[in-house]
Amino acid sequence: MVAYTTIDHDVLLNETKGVAKVAQTFPKIKFAHKKGGESQDLRLLVAHYAKWANELFPSMAFTDFTKKVEELGQKRCVLLLSCGLRFTESINQLLPTLS
Numbered sequence: 001m002v003a004y005t006t007i008d009h010d011v012l013l014n015e016t017k018g019v020a021k022v023a024q025t026f027p028k029i030k031f032a033h034k035k036g037g038e039s040q041d042l043r044l045l046v047a048h049y050a051k052w053a054n055e056l057f058p059s060m061a062f063t064d065f066t067k068k069v070e071e072l073g074q075k076r077c078v079l080l081l082s083c084g085l086r087f088t089e090s091i092n093q094l095l096p097t098l099s
Helices: 009-013 019-028 038-056 062-072 076-098
Strands: none
Touching: 009 062, 019 038, 038 062
16 A cells, blocks of 8 residues: 655545545445434544545644645545536436436
């Protein structure tokens, strides 16, 4: 596994390690989906984000990673990727209902 040394939009656009990885793997997270389990679900979600951050930048603090990703998330290329991923997910959810 190769860790990146600088965080930029190219890292977030990487098909195997960037935002696309989050879009592919996070829907598989098993949440409790029960009343009163919200904090447990949130901890689980943050733990997955922290693991993803550590895979990309093992030496960067998670809070620093989130700040940088938030900044980069405002760049046009990252916004377009995010919109495309959301659109694809929406289509994938609709397809079974159309058959």
